[in-house]
Amino acid sequence: MDFTITNEQEMLRTSAREFLDAECPKSLMRTMETDDFGHSTEFWQKMASLGWLGMPSPEQYGGTNFSFQDMAILLEEMGRSLSPGPFFSTVVLCGQAILEAGTDNQKADFMTKIASGKLVMALAFTEPSASYKPVAISVRAELSGGNYVINGTKMFVSDGQTADYFIVVTRTRQSTNPQHGISLLLVDARSHGITVNPLRVMGIDKQAEVVFQNVRVPSENLLGSVDEGWLLAEKLLAWGAVGKCAESVGGAQAALDMTVDYVKNRNAFGQPIGSFQAIQHHCANMLADVYTSRYLMHQAAWLVDEGEFQSPEISKAKAWISDAYRRVTTLAHQCHGAIAFTKEIDIHLYHKKAKINEILFGDAAFHWDRIAGDL
Amino acid sequence: MDFRFSTEQQAFQTEIRDFIFTELPQELLWSEKVAFTDAVWPTVLEARKELAKMGWPTMHWPIAYGGQCASHITQAILVEELAYWGMPQAITVDDGPNLIGPTIIRFGSDHLKKTLLPPIASGKTFWCQGYTEPGAGSDLAAVRTTASQDGNHYVINGQKDFISGAARADWIHILARTDPEAPRHRNLGYFVVDMRSPGITLRPLDEAHGRSGMLNEVFFDNVRVPVANLVGERNGGWEVAMSTLTIERSGIENVGHARSLLKDITAYARETVRDGESLFYVALIRNKLAEMAVKIEACRLAAYRVAWLRDKGLNPAYESSMSKLLSSEMWQQFTDVALQILGHYGPLESYSRYAPLKGRVEEAYMGSIVETIYEGTSEIQRNIIAQSGLSLPRK
Numbered sequence: 223m224d225f226t227i228t229n230e231q232e233m234l235r236t237s238a239r240e241f242l243d244a245e246c247p248k249s250l251m252r253t254m255e256t257d258d259f260g261h262s263t264e265f266w267q268k269m270a271s272l273g274w275l276g277m278p279s280p281e282q283y284g285g286t287n288f289s290f291q292d293m294a295i296l297l298e299e300m301g302r303s304l305s306p307g308p309f310f311s312t313v314v315l316c317g318q319a320i321l322e323a324g325t326d327n328q329k330a331d332f333m334t335k336i337a338s339g340k341l342v343m344a345l346a347f348t349e350p351s352a353s354y355k356p357v358a359i360s361v362r363a364e365l366s367g368g369n370y371v372i373n374g375t376k377m378f379v380s381d382g383q384t385a386d387y388f389i390v391v392t393r394t395r396q397s398t399n400p401q402h403g404i405s406l407l408l409v410d411a412r413s414h415g416i417t418v419n420p421l422r423v424m425g426i427d428k429q430a431e432v433v434f435q436n437v438r439v440p441s442e443n444l445l446g447s448v449d450e451g452w453l454l455a456e457k458l459l460a461w462g463a464v465g466k467c468a469e470s471v472g473g474a475q476a477a478l479d480m481t482v483d484y485v486k487n488r489n490a491f492g493q494p495i496g497s498f499q500a501i502q503h504h505c506a507n508m509l510a511d512v513y514t515s516r517y518l519m520h521q522a523a524w525l526v527d528e529g530e531f532q533s534p535e536i537s538k539a540k541a542w543i544s545d546a547y548r549r550v551t552t553l554a555h556q557c558h559g560a561i562a563f564t565k566e567i568d569i570h571l572y573h574k575k576a577k578i579n580e581i582l583f584g585d586a587a588f589h590w591d592r593i594a595g596d597l
Numbered sequence: 598m599d600f601r602f603s604t605e606q607q608a609f610q611t612e613i614r615d616f617i618f619t620e621l622p623q624e625l626l627w628s629e630k631v632a633f634t635d636a637v638w639p640t641v642l643e644a645r646k647e648l649a650k651m652g653w654p655t656m657h658w659p660i661a662y663g664g665q666c667a668s669h670i671t672q673a674i675l676v677e678e679l680a681y682w683g684m685p686q687a688i689t690v691d692d693g694p695n696l697i698g699p700t701i702i703r704f705g706s707d708h709l710k711k712t713l714l715p716p717i718a719s720g721k722t723f724w725c726q727g728y729t730e731p732g733a734g735s736d737l738a739a740v741r742t743t744a745s746q747d748g749n750h751y752v753i754n755g756q757k758d759f760i761s762g763a764a765r766a767d768w769i770h771i772l773a774r775t776d777p778e779a780p781r782h783r784n785l786g787y788f789v790v791d792m793r794s795p796g797i798t799l800r801p802l803d804e805a806h807g808r809s810g811m812l813n814e815v816f817f818d819n820v821r822v823p824v825a826n827l828v829g830e831r832n833g834g835w836e837v838a839m840s841t842l843t844i845e846r847s848g849i850e851n852v853g854h855a856r857s858l859l860k861d862i863t864a865y866a867r868e869t870v871r872d873g874e875s876l877f878y879v880a881l882i883r884n885k886l887a888e889m890a891v892k893i894e895a896c897r898l899a900a901y902r903v904a905w906l907r908d909k910g911l912n913p914a915y916e917s918s919m920s921k922l923l924s925s926e927m928w929q930q931f932t933d934v935a936l937q938i939l940g941h942y943g944p945l946e947s948y949s950r951y952a953p954l955k956g957r958v959e960e961a962y963m964g965s966i967v968e969t970i971y972e973g974t975s976e977i978q979r980n981i982i983a984q985s986g987l988s989l990p991r992k
Contacts, residue, residue, distance in 0.1 A: 223599065223600060223601065223602060223603075223606075223670055223901055223905060224598055224599045224905070225598055225902055225905050226598060227598070291598065478987075482987050482988075482989065485989065486988075486989065486990065493990075493992070494990055496983075496989040496990055497989065497990040497991065497992050499976070499979075499980065501989075502979065502980060502983035502984070502989050503976070503979040503980075503983065505982075505983050505987050505989060506922075506978075506979035506980075506982035506983045506986070506987075507979070509915075509919070509982055509983075509986055509987060510919055510922065510923060510982070513899065513916075513919055514895035514896075514898070514899060514923065517895075517898040517899070517902060518894065518895055518898060520598050520600075521598075521600045521898065524598050524599065524600055525600075534890075535894065538890065538891045538894045538895075541887070541888070541891045542891045542892075542894075542895055586888070586891075587884065589887075590883070590884045590887030590888055590891070591883070591884075591887070593887040593890050593891065594877075594883040594884070594886060594887040594890075597859070597863045597886060597887070597890060
């Protein structure tokens with residue numbers, strides 16, 4: 223058992239923090255809360271030039287071949303700075319899925335464009351039923367004359383409004399076992415028959431409803447194997463869940479840091495409120511949540527690198543962190559008092575992010591069910 | 598990072614398991630409640646000697662003192678494994694090898710090392726710690742017990758309270774006021790005292806969960822202790838005690854108990870049909886078990902990280918407080934969940950033939966009350982975390 227963060231990972235953290243402090247100031251985060259797209263192309267190109275957009279890719283596709291544990295360090299920093307934009311959708315989800323299951327042509331085409339900042343992608347997984355279970359996949363894709371014809375509605379598609387391409391999780395065959403008959407398709411967002419309706423969700427996250435009406439996609443845009451795409455969908459859920467855990471650890475740490483700083487300097491009854499046990503115990507509870515979240519997250523990221531996508535420890539991390547980030551931001555509000563109920567202080571943005579991250583890729587109850595199945 | 602045990606550690610885990618089931622008396626499994634009774638204590642002593650023959654309880658000691666210089670992670674594996682299978686506290690979290698041994702190695706004179714360490718290593722002496730007093734619990738430095746020098750002896754007078762294992766102990770380590778004039782924290786001596794010394798008397802305290810013979814009040818009435826039994830400087834006892842306390846438990850034994858109970862209570866829920874349905878498939882019960890599995894894993898990582906920090910030579914200043922806090926509160930919550938799952942059968946004591954899991958849950962539920970109180974209450978742990986982990990001001 224080894225809890226060491228490598229020197230390279232420490233360097234990655236330092237350079238990420240320096241970059242994000244400079245290029246992703248709080249003012250950008252605040253602007254993005256009310257922006258319809260939540261995507262700054264200037265910020266995106268800077269991330270491309272740092273090599274971040276090619277992180278998981280091998281060098282031949284312009285990437286740096288980093289591990290998921292490295293990615294987790296970067297995501298933690300992004301969660302700390304509430305970095306906006308489609309990085310998670312493009313790199314952590316779609317990019318890794320293409321690397322995992324794409325043909326050589328697909329990898330060369332998509333990954334090179336992603337790494338150079340020319341392609342934004344989004345994962346169209348959930349539907350109006352708002353479930354991550356295989357039975358919930360009902361958007362139809364039928365093969366007809368060398369094309370898949372897609373019909374149906376995807377909901378809560380993160381970064382749907384900025385995506386150039388979607389990975390759409392579709393049902394290509396009805397089956398008694400809902401895990402069978404699922405196929406993933408690469409779909410050009412400009413295809414005829416696609417309507418993207420932005421949803422206004424709280425905070426800096428951007429989500430959309432994506433409606434498919436007789437959308438024709440060439441059959442070579444199939445990603446992975448036909449009808450047996452659930453395995454890849456499961457991997458997407460694991461990357462998504464653990465990636466959100468990493469973001470959340472960074473965000474929870476930031477909310478704790480802001481709170482500790484505040485209670486050391488805010489005086490009441492002639493002394494800093496941070497000297498009162500009531501406040502100290504709130505802060506201790508916050509640190510306990512951040513601390514446990516951190517190591518559950520690292521263990522889950524390590525399991526992803528080990529190829530253990532089905533491990534219950536991944537669900538344990540997401541179940542715990544889904545609640546822990548929200549608990550931390552709730553106490554951050556409480557320790558700040560009324561000022562953090564206003565937009566004068568950014569705690570509300572972290573709280574909103576906590577709530578969004580809690581739900582994405584399964585909340586605690588969703589993961590408890592999976593954990594119980596393994597008991 | 599790597600969250601796997603090494604091949605050697607995995608082999609050690611298996612070796613401990615085999616040893617428990619082949620070499621140790623099986624009547625000791627889940628015997629906590631009766632471990633200190635006349636009927637069972639001789640068996641506990643035998644088991645302690647058997648374990649000591651393997652060198653395991655002191656494996657983390659330096660080689661010069663008969664240890665194996667084993668890692669703290671390996672030592673944590675031993676404690677977790679012994680707890681997992683239900684070995685009583687006098688075996689799993691033994692004060693001799695874990696607390697007083699390392700304290701004597703660090704602060705003790707050559708004489709104390711020579712006379713006290715070998716019998717600890719061979720499992721022959723059983724130690725108890727005498728910190729708490731009627732007015733000195735969380736405020737540990739508020740010691741009223743006095744030690745006044747008389748030639749080659751200190752004469753000790755006072756009372757220690759809630760002392761675990763005192764009635765069976767051969768030795769006790771205590772704090773006593775060596776200088777009535779000196780300021781707080783610089784007026785205490787740290788002594789090791791032979792429990793057979795004239796003037797020591799005990800008053801047993803029965804515990805809420807039905808264990809007898811474990812807790813005692815210890816009275817010192819003109820007890821003469823050789824000057825040589827002072828550990829560290831005459832007025833330097835506070836520093837020694839603080840050192841002992843930082844090597845106190847990470848709560849890994851609670852993790853072992855909880856992982857074991859999770860396995861057994863899940864099996865119980867699967868097998869038990871209530872209102873026509875297996876309890877395991879009742880969503881409320883299923884969710885609670887899963888929630889506990891998550892919390893146990895969080896505590897397990899926190900406890901092993903404390904061991905890892907020690908192996909790296911780093912002082913787990915607030916991390917051990919965190920680990921103790923988390924695991925003790927987890928254990929209270931989990932034993933409550935387990936008792937809820939058992940329903941009407943939950944409160945049946947071990948003496949009842951209808952008691953599920955031989956009454957383990959009822960005993961653990963009531964026994965868990967003290968976990969958040971002894972070795973620093975949850976409130977004290979949160980103070981330490983806030984002040985030491987987050988640098989919040991003391992006043």
